[in-house]
């Protein structure tokens with residue numbers, strides 16, 4: 008029989024969300040045209056005028072990068088609405104773009120639909136334009152806009168409740184808004200912060216630099232999300248005995264700013280930085296939400312496209328071949344036939360290795376057959392069964408007798424959906440995973456070793 012779950016476990020939305028691994032973020036709006044990031048809400052709608060907006064170009068970039076979900080800013084804190092909402096005049100309908108007949112949210116959701124990409128929406132809770140902000144009237148206004156977006160644009164896969172400037176918004180407000188999310192879009196993931204903590208499917212992880220903690224537990228106490236500023240470390244690392252399952256979503260921009268500024272065309276993050284971000288987010292049991300800010304034309308700039316293509320080529324190239332597949336595997340506490348060690352290297356979604364119920368530790372030796380050179384490790388746990396393993400290390404050997412630790416993979420704690428480690432290349436015929444501590448018997452979905460395929464164009 009299968010191992011029993013331990014501690015908090017993910018809901019169906021969270022399981023699906025984890026499997027996306029990467030989400031694209033599109034900050035686009037009035038700030039794009041005023042060369043700002045935090046407009047004060049007074050800019051004239053006349054300024055909004057993309058010359059060549061093409062959301063199919065955006066989704067084309069994502070398709071070639073293998074990114075299958077995306078979140079568009081529909082309204083940032085300056086209050087300007089990218090869709091012709093019925094509930095304010097501060098929107099595209101009073102702009103010169105398409106003579107006021109344009110709708111960025113429509114073009115985005117249509118493009119996502121035809122590209123097979125899941126579409127999400129950032130509807131900024133904070134609003135500097137609307138003088139009702141923080142009052143019950145604003146609660147009604149926000150609720151109206153939320154249902155407009157959730158009713159009229161097809162499936163909305165994630166809603167993003169930025170905590171920035173949102174302290175006046177009470178849990179009562181969010182309770183009402185969350186209720187319409189659950190009613191109108193039952194499968195919609197909620198990025199929750201501060202007073203929306205109780206509705207959060209995923210959490211902020213405490214910085215905007217792309218670095219989730221080590222360890223990074225999917226579990227946390229909701230009070231840490233609520234009182235964010237006192238609990239940045241808990242957001243970054245999660246809490247091993249946290250009572251809620253709210254994994255980290257890592258929001259970071261490919262450029263210094265969230266919105267497009269031409270002077271940052273030469274400051275797109277380097278491939279080396281993006282590679283580190285990938286390992287510190289996707290490789291730290293988190294989902295990466297990478298921002299590509301469309302420019303004044305309404306397109307993703309070529310510098311960003313090039314980086315995105317190179318990053319995805321590195322990801323695909325590196326993880327194409329698991330050098331441990333085909334290994335002969337011996338373990339101390341195998342659970343039996345349905346949970347056999349080779350399940351860790353079979354590349355199948357449904358199978359995993361597990362130890363017997365009373366074995367919280369194990370030593371798992373992979374005999375690679377011949378000497379292999381590798382510089383990346385991947386571990387995956389069975390997230391449906393909760394965080395189980397809480398201590399692990401990896402070592403290698405030429406002869407299966409004398410073992411050398413990999414310092415970067417020594418004394419590790421969490422695994423979760425995916426844990427990646429990179430290090431200087433080692434050559435070995437044997438690798439072993441030592442599970443040194445656990446809350447319950449181990450359930451390991453994947454063990455992989457890989458050789459990085461680097462591109463060096465910057």
Ligand code: IPT
Nearest residue numbers: 168169170171200201211215258
């Ligand atoms: C920060 C918010 O406080 C947090 O709740 C979350 O929304 C986060 O932004 C997203 O990046 S504020 C930011 C200026 C650090």
